[in-house]
Amino acid sequence: MQKWIMSGLLGVAFIMAIVLIFTLPGKEEVAKEAKPTMPEITLNADQADAIIKANCISCHGDQLQGQVGPNLQKIGATLSADQLYGIIKKGKGQMPTFQDRLKDEEIANVALWLAEQK
Ligand code: HEC
Structure with a gap:
């Protein structure tokens, strides 16, 4: 049971990390905007x-x-x-x-x- 929760949490964290990588503008992009x-x-x-x-x-x-x-x-x-x-x-x-x-x-x-x- 506990193992199941742990891997569920890890999965969510992983998905959020991927989403962040693709949605946060890169440093270069920010500098260009400013x-x-x-x-x-x-x-x-x-x-x-x-x-x-x-x-x-x-x-x-x-x-x-x-x-x-x-x-x-x-x-x-x-x-x-x-x-x-x-x-x-x-x-x-x-x-x-x-x-x-x-x-x-x-x-x-x-x-x-x-x-x-x-
Ligand atoms: C709708 C009114 C409006 C129009 C049209 C307008 N300005 Fe301005 N402008 C302002 C205001 C208000 C400020 C002050 C902004 C602030 O510092 O918050 C400003 C600030 C500036 C500044 C910065 C001045 C400083 O001392 O920091 C420059 C440069 C400037 N305007 C150039 C232009 C040029 C060139 C045009 C035409 C292409 C133009 N403005 C058209 C209202 C206008």
Whole structure:
């Protein structure tokens, strides 16, 4: 009787271990989620300007002076292009994510442009 219970418990533990192995994301996957890598592009200031006018000034102000969202006029002094890319792609607090609305290259371009604003 006891043997039967023991092997039953072992079986359950074994199944749970297998399920965990397949459902927990690997370390690499987690790192990738947290910090998306920016595609390598060259800055196109006109395109960045147009994207920002269409998507960002409603919250950050027409001169990026700040409104609902914070002032971005000197954002390059505190955040790198990589960090900006992550924030625009994934969002942050009240800041919406843009990964469904803009292409990665467009987000990267805006990030590069903002990184120059110091
Ligand atoms: C719906 C309003 C809204 C829109 C649209 C919006 N933002 Fe934001 N953004 C915010 C808010 C609110 C924050 C502050 C988030 C926080 O820190 O919790 C923010 C924060 C940021 C930050 C981080 C600033 C910092 O000091 O940490 C950056 C960079 C940024 N926004 C860039 C952009 C860009 C680029 C766009 C257009 C592609 C954009 N935002 C569109 C509301 C918006």
